[in-house]
Amino acid sequence: MTNPIVDRANRVATLQKAIFTVADLLGPAVDLSRFYVDGLENLPRDGRFLLVGNHTTAGWAEVVLIPYFVHRELGVRVRGLATRQLADMRGIGRDVLEAAGAVVGDPDVGAELMRQNETVLVFPGGGRDMLKFKGEEYQLLWEGRSGFARLAIAHDYPIVPVGLVGGDDVYHMLVERGGTWERMTRGIGQRLHGVNGVGIPLVRGVGPTMVPRPQRMYLRFGSPIDTTRPAKTPVADWQNTVKERTQTALQGILDDLRTRRESDPYRNLNPLAWGRALRPLAAG
Incomplete structure (x- = not known):
């Protein structure tokens, strides 16, 4: 039986090289686009962490921007735990997703990635988080899902909450x-x-x-959340604690970015306001 993480077709390896070569060349264009990004200094330098993010109705923004800026900062490929529908895909579409780092969001696959010390990305809300209705902008529709916390705890992986604002405004x-x-x-x-x-x-x-x-995208990487279970704390209680801490931290990021967005003259990508675009605070 082949390992979907290790055993890859040559065409996928070729695509991977091409994707990341292009990504590296796009730096100047990305800078001109003025994406708002802060908190990159919070990323553990060894690349061994679990990113937990929010999906938006735009869909593409968080899926593309989070891995891009992590790769740009650390030089690592982010392994995104994708919907199980990835397993049913065929052709070039699946090859591109796999080359970019996507794998089927199965607990066993996630565990194997962590055993290999890979950088992992998960959206606990899944597709439900994208299907927003009136008044649900930037709400985390996780419905009690805590598998990501269980996985991080089992492998002593710190969790980095990462929030994106702008995608629910398109x-x-x-x-x-x-x-x-x-x-x-x-x-x-x-x-x-x-x-x-x-x-x-x-x-x-x-x-x-x-x-x-047209909307400007605002991205923030939060402070890592330690998942090491304290002595005498029941496993189930600690799992719930880590899940709640992550959700609270991520919701706080989203609320703060929305507040900052309101004062940004460039939030609707008005080219006349490009020079006055809100800038991230310097890391301190």
Whole structure:
């Protein structure tokens, strides 16, 4: 039986080299784009940590920007625990995702990555965290999921909460969870997006269209959370404590970034405000 982490087709290895070569060349363009990024000094230098982030309705921003800036800072490839649908994918799409670092989000795969001291990224909310309804912007829809905490504790991995703001602002959510439309579309929603018990969000972007609204992205890496279990603390209690600490820290990051975003004249990517864009505080 092949190991999905170690045994890779030659074409995937070739794609990996190409992806990271291009990523390294894109530095000047990324700097001109003025993504707001802070907290990189919080990343453990050995690359041995678990990133825990929030999904947004944009979807792409956190999936691309978190691994990019970690690689740029530390030179490591982030291994993202992806939806199990990755296992059913075929062709170039799967090859690109695997080359970029994605693996199926299975506990055994995550454990193997940690045994190999890899940098790991997980979004505990999964697809449900992307399916936001009116009033749910930047809420963490984890529904009690704590598998990431159990995994980090078992392998003595520090957790780095990482929050992204901007991705839930590219669309206006038009309907509420539990409303008539959401309840009526739960059946077809499950077939389309694969999340049980969730209907289809209705959103709009620029004007009445589905074109995403231009938004600046704000990314923050929080302080590492120690997962070493204190003596005499029951395993289940400590797992819940680590989960709650992570969720609280991440929600705090999101709330603070939203506050900072409100005072940023460049938040809607107005080119006339590029020179006055809010800048991160210097690491101190």
